Each structure stands twice: as structure tokens, then as C-alpha cells.
Amino acid sequence: EVQLVESGGGLIQPGGSLRLSCAASGLIVNSNHMTWVRQAPGKGLEWVSVLYSGGSTYYADSVKGRFTISRDNSKNTLYLQMNSLRVEDTAVYYCARASSSGWPNFDYWGQGTLVTVSS
Amino acid sequence: DIQMTQSPSSLSASVGDRVTITCRAGQSISTYLNWYQQKPGKAPKLLIYAASSLQSGVPSRFSGSGSGTDFTLSISSLQPEDFATYYCQQSYSFPYTFGQGTKLEIK
Numbered sequence: 001e002v003q004l005v006e007s008g009g010g011l012i013q014p015g016g017s018l019r020l021s022c023a024a025s026g027l028i029v030n031s032n033h034m035t036w037v038r039q040a041p042g043k044g045l046e047w048v049s050v051l052y053s054g055g056s057t058y059y060a061d062s063v064k065g066r067f068t069i070s071r072d073n074s075k076n077t078l079y080l081q082m083n084s085l086r087v088e089d090t091a092v093y094y095c096a097r098a099s100s101s102g103w104p105n106f107d108y109w110g111q112g113t114l115v116t117v118s119s
Numbered sequence: 120d121i122q123m124t125q126s127p128s129s130l131s132a133s134v135g136d137r138v139t140i141t142c143r144a145g146q147s148i149s150t151y152l153n154w155y156q157q158k159p160g161k162a163p164k165l166l167i168y169a170a171s172s173l174q175s176g177v178p179s180r181f182s183g184s185g186s187g188t189d190f191t192l193s194i195s196s197l198q199p200e201d202f203a204t205y206y207c208q209q210s211y212s213f214p215y216t217f218g219q220g221t222k223l224e225i226k
Contacts, residue, residue: 037163044206044217044219044220045155045157045163045206045208045220046217047215047216047217050213058213060214061120061214094162094163099168102169103150103151103153103168103169103172103210104151104210105153105165105168105169105174105208105210106153106155106163106165106208107168107174109162109163109164110162111161111162112162
């Protein structure tokens, strides 16, 4: 059974940094495409970033230059380093597997971790 | 960015009803269209991928259709557990944008 467990969220002041983790079991992070999606309180879903198994990364324009997606193969864990945080980054952050079928989709999701950016 | 527009934004229906949700893409996305279901406080769940392929374990009362710019998600006979918010998502090009969501409520 695939399980993705996010951690690292919390309350942080604007301009601060936070690193989110997504510990995986039942799948090998570096053999899969992995992604982060966020959801602001009461709002819809917003794709944030993807890390392909081959190492390529892509980011939403709203986080480009501030967020970095990475993985630790020895810990089978995906990360999202978030710097220069803004109030508008407040959201629940989900990690998910991006299926490598011919039609990309997000088929396994974690439960999410809440990031609150506020002074 | 490819804009995804869902309609309606909210919908009231009864158990046993058939409902249809529409998603329109701002440009042609072939069949690179996914549908997700989200319940309050929970992560989204993949229902349909590639516009019409049913994800493993998803009941057959869910179906998807469409190609190009116009897509639909249909639920043939609503069950109590189907009341949730539904999102479409294009995976044709980055950023993988979502629709704004359709909240399906009990009438």
C-alpha cells in the first residue's frame, strides 16, 4: 500500500523559510515523478512543482525562484524548500505521485500539511 | 497558462439523480484531462484520467468524456458518499492547472 506522509508545516512570518517533507512508503521516490499541490483556505487546488524521476524540475510561476523541490533517496523522502514566504503562500500543501503513464495524473496523495504565513 | 473553467460552480441534487459537470479548457488539450473528488478536510482523489479512463477502484457510476476543449464528468446515480467538490485538471502542459471546482450538495 502506498502512503505519503507530509510534515514540516506551521506558522511562519513573511519572509521566512520552511522545509516540507513527504515520507513515502510503498513506492520508491526516486523511481517516480513526484509533485506538490497546494490549497489556500477555502480555495481550489494549485499545482506548485514537480520532480521527475530523471531529475528534471518544474515550478509554478508563483513560486519560481523561491521554492525548491528535491528528494533524499536514502530516506525515500520528497522535500519542498520554501524561502521568502508570502502571506499568499498560506495553504495546505499536499505531496502526490505524478503517474508516469502517457497521460499524467496525480494518483496517490498525502494528507497534507498546513503552512500559515502571518505576522 | 491554460485556463480551466468548470460549470456549474455549485450543484444541488438528490440521491439517485444523474448529474453532469462540465469543464472547458482555454485551448485544445487533446484528452489530457483528469477529474478529482475532494471531501472536506481530505486530500483529493483521482477519479478519471485521460478524459475517460476510470481510475482503479472508482465505481463505474462515474464516467468522463470529451476531447479538445470540452469535457464532462457524469455520475449516473448519486450516492450519499458522492457529495463532495469535484475538480478538473489539464496535464497537457505546465503549469498543470485545475478548474475552480464544482461543489455537489444534497438537495
